[in-house]
Amino acid sequence: MTHRPCRDFRWDGVPVRAYKDGEGPYRGVTRHTLFEASGALPAEWRYFEVEPAGHTTLERHAHVHNVLVLRGTGRALVGDRVHAIGRNDLVHVPPMTWHQFRAGDAPLGFLCLVADDRDRPQLPTPDDIEALRALPAVADFIRT
Amino acid sequence: MTHRPCRDFRWDGVPVRAYKDGEGPYRGVTRHTLFEASGALPAEWRYFEVEPAGHTTLERHAHVHNVLVLRGTGRALVGDRVHAIGRNDLVHVPPMTWHQFRAGDAPLGFLCLVADDRDRPQLPTPDDIEALRALPAVADFIRT
Numbered sequence: 001m002t003h004r005p006c007r008d009f010r011w012d013g014v015p016v017r018a019y020k021d022g023e024g025p026y027r028g029v030t031r032h033t034l035f036e037a038s039g040a041l042p043a044e045w046r047y048f049e050v051e052p053a054g055h056t057t058l059e060r061h062a063h064v065h066n067v068l069v070l071r072g073t074g075r076a077l078v079g080d081r082v083h084a085i086g087r088n089d090l091v092h093v094p095p096m097t098w099h100q101f102r103a104g105d106a107p108l109g110f111l112c113l114v115a116d117d118r119d120r121p122q123l124p125t126p127d128d129i130e131a132l133r134a135l136p137a138v139a140d141f142i143r144t
Numbered sequence: 145m146t147h148r149p150c151r152d153f154r155w156d157g158v159p160v161r162a163y164k165d166g167e168g169p170y171r172g173v174t175r176h177t178l179f180e181a182s183g184a185l186p187a188e189w190r191y192f193e194v195e196p197a198g199h200t201t202l203e204r205h206a207h208v209h210n211v212l213v214l215r216g217t218g219r220a221l222v223g224d225r226v227h228a229i230g231r232n233d234l235v236h237v238p239p240m241t242w243h244q245f246r247a248g249d250a251p252l253g254f255l256c257l258v259a260d261d262r263d264r265p266q267l268p269t270p271d272d273i274e275a276l277r278a279l280p281a282v283a284d285f286i287r288t
């Protein structure tokens with residue numbers, strides 16, 4: 001498909017899917033695969049939308065994320081810092097770095113680019129969570 | 145850099161550069177490299193902005209483009225069709241397909257993803273231009 005018009009953050013021919021298979025430590029998130037990876041361009045370009053008061057999974061992995069906020073505002077944990085994020089802001093998540101996105105009072109929508117060849121996310125162990133909670137700002141922020 | 149805030153389609157630490165080196169058959173276009181390609185994610189994520197009445201170069205190449213319109217409206221030639229494009233619309237440019245973007249009355253800004261490993265663009269020869277002009281809608285649209 002050459003051209004996919006967009007209406008209100010929904011794209012012709014792009015299904016609105018569950019964020020992950022099955023239940024998990026996330027809330028109110030949808031996944032939209034805007035462009036599949038291919039041999040010619042080995043990166044998958046997705047759009048995630050987090051409903052008000054929702055959050056993505058707190059996780060880490062060897063692959064990196066490149067993110068651009070398309071709508072709304074929210075906060076993002078990357079490593080040991082919580083960033084206030086808004087429209088068109090860029091976020092880079094380095095390898096093996098804990099990260100989580102939370103929406104504000106309106107839907108938070110962001111583009112997220114990943115390599116086609118990538119590892120599966122890891123969830124924090126109880127020890128990881130204890131270590132993350134050592135920082136008060138992180139302790140207040142994370143949802144597990 | 146983990147977080148680059150955006151103000152009015154300009155990003156902290158991302159220089160506004162010329163669209164191409166030197167003069168060419170384009171008008172009023174800037175280039176912003178939002179995320180460089182890396183071994184972990186071999187795709188370069190750019191933002192191009194076309195001023196009102198401006199246009200990108202009419203060109204083709206073996207590599208593909210995945211595009212999302214971030215601001216404004218305009219038109220895009222892809223192959224033998226001219227598409228009216230607006231905010232958040234997706235455009236895919238297949239290999240070796242002539243393409244050109246033109247802004248409307250306001251700046252047209254779009255995200256454009258390319259593989260790190262890619263060929264150089266080709267400009268149309270006089271014969272190519274004659275062939276493109278065989279279609280009236282394309283003849284009216286292209287700027288060379």
